[in-house]
Amino acid sequence: MKADINKNFFATQIGSILATAGSAVGLGNIWRFPTVTGQNGGAEFILIYLFFNVFLGVTCMMTEFIVGRNGASNPLRAYIKAGNNKSWGIMGILAILCGSLILSFYSVVAGWCVYYLYLAITGGVLGSFDHIQSTFSALIGEKDIYICCAISVFFVIITHVIVVQGVQKGIERAAKYMVPMLILLLIALGVASSSLPGAWRGLEFLFKPDFSKVTMHTFYEAMSMAFFSLSLGTACLVTYASYFRKDANIGKFALQISIIDVVVAILAGITIFPAAFSVGVEPDAGPSLIFLTIPNVFTQAFSPTAGYYLSILFYFLLVLAALTSTISMHEIGTSLLSQEMKTSRTVAGTLVTIFCCIMGTLCALSFSHPNIGVMGSTLFDNLDSVTSKVFMPIGAFATCMLVGWVMSRKTVMRQLTSNNRYAWSRPTLRTFFFLVKFVCPILIGIIFVVNIFFTN
Numbered sequence: 001m002k003a004d005i006n007k008n009f010f011a012t013q014i015g016s017i018l019a020t021a022g023s024a025v026g027l028g029n030i031w032r033f034p035t036v037t038g039q040n041g042g043a044e045f046i047l048i049y050l051f052f053n054v055f056l057g058v059t060c061m062m063t064e065f066i067v068g069r070n071g072a073s074n075p076l077r078a079y080i081k082a083g084n085n086k087s088w089g090i091m092g093i094l095a096i097l098c099g100s101l102i103l104s105f106y107s108v109v110a111g112w113c114v115y116y117l118y119l120a121i122t123g124g125v126l127g128s129f130d131h132i133q134s135t136f137s138a139l140i141g142e143k144d145i146y147i148c149c150a151i152s153v154f155f156v157i158i159t160h161v162i163v164v165q166g167v168q169k170g171i172e173r174a175a176k177y178m179v180p181m182l183i184l185l186l187i188a189l190g191v192a193s194s195s196l197p198g199a200w201r202g203l204e205f206l207f208k209p210d211f212s213k214v215t216m217h218t219f220y221e222a223m224s225m226a227f228f229s230l231s232l233g234t235a236c237l238v239t240y241a242s243y244f245r246k247d248a249n250i251g252k253f254a255l256q257i258s259i260i261d262v263v264v265a266i267l268a269g270i271t272i273f274p275a276a277f278s279v280g281v282e283p284d285a286g287p288s289l290i291f292l293t294i295p296n297v298f299t300q301a302f303s304p305t306a307g308y309y310l311s312i313l314f315y316f317l318l319v320l321a322a323l324t325s326t327i328s329m330h331e332i333g334t335s336l337l338s339q340e341m342k343t344s345r346t347v348a349g350t351l352v353t354i355f356c357c358i359m360g361t362l363c364a365l366s367f368s369h370p371n372i373g374v375m376g377s378t379l380f381d382n383l384d385s386v387t388s389k390v391f392m393p394i395g396a397f398a399t400c401m402l403v404g405w406v407m408s409r410k411t412v413m414r415q416l417t418s419n420n421r422y423a424w425s426r427p428t429l430r431t432f433f434f435l436v437k438f439v440c441p442i443l444i445g446i447i448f449v450v451n452i453f454f455t456n
């Protein structure tokens, strides 16, 4: 098999970092992280999450970068080349499936963000709590469900338009503008939120841990949050790493991206919790936190004019964050199908788009038609759980095994040092291989097995 058929590269180092950070930073940081933090106690969850993000996350990210740049092709070929065996191709297939399934439910929330941006601009997002609640209930209830379906399809199509333009003109260019803008907006919102009276209670919730509340489930949630947030186990990073230049320093990239990801998640917490506490809103509102709580907070905590502009900024920020991530999910399938079917990105991208539009519509419909879904949950929840709690840990586990035990040390070292460009000290190397061979797979395995089989 001719592996190096991929002529696409990111043009610059900063473009590579921003595009990959753009994939990592998304609704996971701004919608999921505050939600899960709120439901799992606050500061203690954040500390465990930080541990997973830094130790497990950076290590697993590096393994995916190694497989991706070594493969210099789509994930299917990259895994086969790394494992030197066709059966590793199953990882590529799982990856494209996982990326497309995430895009399907993710585009529903992204669609809500677009709708709320529209509402914010037209002044319809603020008001009494009854108004706020009925707006959200209508969107996911039978009445406005077709709007919900249409906007998630719209979001997938916007993603498609950017992705088919190519790696440099589409993905890299979009990330170069969007990621810095997103960080600046979050800082502005975080400052506004933490200057509210009573905001300190939110900061205390975020930064003062109480370990008596920690259970095994907290570890599981923190681990799956870290996977989701860093886009691990989906081959998204394998795909992007195939676009890295030969001189990209993989270890440094992974560390930088993880830092950006953590900073954005904490900034999102600083934006949401102090404001929520200042108006007496409970932090564990669940997935609707940013659609029910935030409009309520903006209405109560700020003057009407400040509330109006801040809500526009907030939902604009969410749309940006969502888009940089959906681009990366779409790219997994687009690159794989275009190379394997020997067709253009437009044709391959259209296939991915059609699949995600159909699945996304079903996810949106599942809110008002509970029979679309299994085990008493909506299809939306099913896909969220199965991808972040099953597919992603399996993907990350398998990639660690591949890099730690299957690939030759020489090939791994060639990628780690970028062909002897960067030196690694002996202790750092030892630690890396120890983490990849033992710590990460064992930790992922234990937490995965305990939670799948021993908790309900």
Ligand code: PFF
Binding pocket: 023, 024, 025, 026, 027, 028, 029, 099, 102, 228, 229, 230, 231, 232, 234, 236, 325, 326, 328, 329
């Ligand atoms: N990391 C993204 C977020 O935090 O929103 C979600 C994500 C992107 C998951 C890309 C998987 C993926 F392949």
